[in-house]
Amino acid sequence: xxxxxxxxxxxxxxxxxxxxxxxxxxxxxxxxxxxxxxxxxxxxxxxxxxxxxxxxxxxxxxxxxxxxxxxxxxxxxxxxxxxxxxxxxxxxxxxxxxxxxxxxxxxxxxxxxxxxxxxxxxxxxxxxxxxxxxxxxxxxxxxxxxxxxxxxxxxxxxxxxxxxxxxxxxxxxxxxxxxxxxxxxxxxxxxxxxxxxxxxxxxxxxxxxxxxxxxxxxxxxxxxxxxxxxxxxxxxxxxxxxxxxxxxxxxxxxxxxxxxxxxxxxxxxxxxxxxxxxxxxxxxxxxxxxxxxxxxx
Amino acid sequence: xxxxxxxxxxxxxxxxxxxxxxxxxxxxxxxxxxxxxxxxxxxxxxxxxxxxxxxxxxxxxxxxxxxxxxxxxxxxxxxxxxxxxxxxxxxxxxxxxxxxxxxxxxxxxxxxxxxxxxxxxxxxxxxxxxxxxxxxxxxxxxxxxxxxxxxxxxxxxxxxxxxxxxxxxxxxxxxxxxxxxxxxxxxxxxxxxxxxxxxxxxxxxxxxxxxxxxxxxxxxxxxxxxxxxxxxxxxxxxxxxxxxxxxxxxxxxxxxxxxxxxxxxxxxxxxxxxxxxxxxxxxxxxxxxxxxxxxxx
Numbered sequence: 001x002x003x004x005x006x007x008x009x010x011x012x013x014x015x016x017x018x019x020x021x022x023x024x025x026x027x028x029x030x031x032x033x034x035x036x037x038x039x040x041x042x043x044x045x046x047x048x049x050x051x052x053x054x055x056x057x058x059x060x061x062x063x064x065x066x067x068x069x070x071x072x073x074x075x076x077x078x079x080x081x082x083x084x085x086x087x088x089x090x091x092x093x094x095x096x097x098x099x100x101x102x103x104x105x106x107x108x109x110x111x112x113x114x115x116x117x118x119x120x121x122x123x124x125x126x127x128x129x130x131x132x133x134x135x136x137x138x139x140x141x142x143x144x145x146x147x148x149x150x151x152x153x154x155x156x157x158x159x160x161x162x163x164x165x166x167x168x169x170x171x172x173x174x175x176x177x178x179x180x181x182x183x184x185x186x187x188x189x190x191x192x193x194x195x196x197x198x199x200x201x202x203x204x205x206x207x208x209x210x211x212x213x214x215x216x217x218x219x220x221x222x223x224x225x226x227x228x229x230x231x232x233x234x235x236x237x238x239x240x241x242x243x244x245x246x247x248x249x250x251x252x253x254x255x256x257x258x259x260x261x262x263x264x265x266x267x268x269x270x271x272x273x274x275x276x277x278x279x280x281x282x283x284x285x286x287x288x289x290x291x292x293x294x295x296x297x
Numbered sequence: 298x299x300x301x302x303x304x305x306x307x308x309x310x311x312x313x314x315x316x317x318x319x320x321x322x323x324x325x326x327x328x329x330x331x332x333x334x335x336x337x338x339x340x341x342x343x344x345x346x347x348x349x350x351x352x353x354x355x356x357x358x359x360x361x362x363x364x365x366x367x368x369x370x371x372x373x374x375x376x377x378x379x380x381x382x383x384x385x386x387x388x389x390x391x392x393x394x395x396x397x398x399x400x401x402x403x404x405x406x407x408x409x410x411x412x413x414x415x416x417x418x419x420x421x422x423x424x425x426x427x428x429x430x431x432x433x434x435x436x437x438x439x440x441x442x443x444x445x446x447x448x449x450x451x452x453x454x455x456x457x458x459x460x461x462x463x464x465x466x467x468x469x470x471x472x473x474x475x476x477x478x479x480x481x482x483x484x485x486x487x488x489x490x491x492x493x494x495x496x497x498x499x500x501x502x503x504x505x506x507x508x509x510x511x512x513x514x515x516x517x518x519x520x521x522x523x524x525x526x527x528x529x530x531x532x533x534x535x536x537x538x539x540x541x542x543x544x545x546x547x548x549x550x551x552x553x554x555x556x557x558x559x560x561x562x563x564x565x566x567x568x569x570x571x572x573x574x575x576x577x578x579x580x581x582x583x584x585x586x587x588x589x590x591x592x593x594x
Contacts, residue, residue, distance in 0.1 A: 108432060129426025132475065133467045135405060138422075160496040168478060170430045178429065181465060181490045190501060192489040193478045199457040204487060207504075 003232070003264040011153050012146075012276035019283045020061040026290065027062070034290035035064035036094040036120070036282075037086045041079060041105065042072035047098045054096070057279055063286065064091060076105045080113045087115040093293055094120030094286035117293065120285035122175070131178050137292075139285050144176035146277025147212060147233055152186050154266060156210065156231050159188040164208035166221070166254070168195050172214040172235050180210075201225070213254035223259035232260060232267040235274050300529070300561040308450050309443075309573035316580045317358040323587065324359070331587035332361035333391040333417070333579075334383045338376060338402065339369035344395045351393070354576055360583065361388060373402045377410045384412040390590055391417035391583035414590065417582035419472070428475050434589075436582050441473035443574025444509060444530055449483050451563060453507065453528050456485040461505035463518070463551070465492050469511040469532050477507075498522070510551035520556035529557060529564040532571050 026032045036058055040051045058065030086095050095118045101107050111123035119127050122141035130138035163180050167173035181191040205225040211232050213221045218238035236254030253270030261267050323329040337348045355362030383392050392415045398404050408420035416424050419438035427435035460477050464470035478488040502522040508529050510518045515535035533551030550567030558564050
């Protein structure tokens with residue numbers, strides 16, 4: 001029996017609706033409009049597209065949105081100065097610096113320059129540290145938090161189950177392993193972190209109740225790596241050549257979708273699975289930042 | 298064939314000797330004496346003993362040692378003020394606040410009050426965050442770093458091997474899983490974090506090449522949970538009643554030592570395994586803090 005699809009688009013849409021009504025409540029009851037600043041350095045086409053969609057989503061949900069487009073020649077010091085202005089700007093509750101940054105700017109320096117209480121992307125080491133220590137006063141990174149929401153809202157039990165995470169990136173693999181293994185509701189999983197240097201990778205993946213593929217290699221997860229009935233979350237977005245497509249390529253995940261979907265119990269498609277969740281959680285985090293700032297429950 | 302013992306006492310002693318000669322070099326070449334401040338609040342007998350042994354070790358290695366004994370009635374604010382003095386004290390490179398603290402003081406607040414560059418115990422969320430993100434500019438927590446050293450200095454290959462960590466405490470389980478799964482030399486393991494809520498615990502433990510028991514339950518790990526020839530690291534220190542002992546109890550680990558040692562390839566005893574490593578790594582971290590502060594390679 002082919003797997004049931006996890007509809008990330010529909011779940012993200014439900015979260016956006018919840019966020020919009022929370023924003024309406026904050027405006028009505030507290031005269032508070034959550035504000036998100038997004039900084040784009042240079043003109044990377046993918047980044048321009050991401051930033052525009054964030055911008056539009058803010059407007060759609062009734063959030064204040066500030067967009068800073070800086071030239072690719074911006075120095076690290078100039079960028080830090082802009083961030084610092086936003087750290088002290090009372091109309092801004094969340095700050096996002098769009099990655100990747102030009103090579104002359106250190107991402108470590110920039111991410112550590114954002115006020116941790118406005119770090120809605122959870123790139124500051126302080127917030128990752130809080131996550132690792134089970135301190136829930138910080139933020140959860142957007143894509144990993146989105147994966148947890150996909151599981152919860154699809155009725156997948158997490159507690160006590162074996163989650164195998166393929167990949168240990170700072171944006172997805174590492175934080176999703178921390179979130180799902182936390183001592184907390186909708187977590188408490190047994191989590192294995194695998195990567196390119198892992199021995200017996202196929203065997204380990206087959207032991208997963210929930211397999212999260214975030215390794216950045218097209219079609220890496222084959223059917224023989226998946227246990228019958230497992231839940232498969234595909235975080236990959238890879239371009240593969242496709243002469244029949246208008247752009248000459250198409251986007252595929254880290255999972256070899258067709259054969260794996262015949263074996264899995266539940267699976268996310270690419271696109272339309274994890275992708276739409278990232279922006280939904282960014283909006284959610286910004287509202288949370290505004291509420292924390294003003295001590296609103 | 299019974300397991301070979303990992304002699305933590307001997308390995309810790311070798312690290313102490315290395316640290317002592319590094320301190321001698323810093324004094325001779327840089328006129329720099331690394332300094333460690335240890336703060337004890339109250340008179341918990343175990344804590345008094347720990348603090349005294351740290352104090353003595355500083356003296357033995359030629360390190361500057363400052364010990365603050367504060368009454369159990371000390372307020373959170375008073376303790377923070379003392380820590381802040383030490384944050385600005387140029388003769389002090391490492392600050393350790395002995396846990397547990399009295400219940401009226403928040404450990405989260407106190408640990409976050411230590412200057413992260415003097416946080417040689419690695420209890421500040423910023424340093425745990427750096428560890429989680431693969432940023433090596435911070436510190437590694439002492440016991441987990443000691444476990445890694447035990448493995449390295451016993452010739453145990455870590456890269457690509459399957460490490461199962463039983464327990465996810467902020468002091469041992471969580472950070473040791475981060476250290477051993479890092480993208481780095483003497484790491485790169487596949488790491489599974491298990492805990493009291495994990496399903497199929499015995500089966501998961503049996504899949505370990507290296508099993509780290511840090512669950513805080515005497516004799517929790519039985520022979521049937523260990524694969525023939527596996528490396529077993531026992532972090533537990535539990536008191537069990539023993540009428541034949543002078544104190545009426547004896548200390549045992551989380552591993553059912555006798556039967557497991559007949560199956561394991563290598564095993565740490567309790568005491569004399571992981572225990573002596575913690576203080577060795579504390580001294581090592583303090584010297585590292587002094588060198589970082591003064592830009593010395």
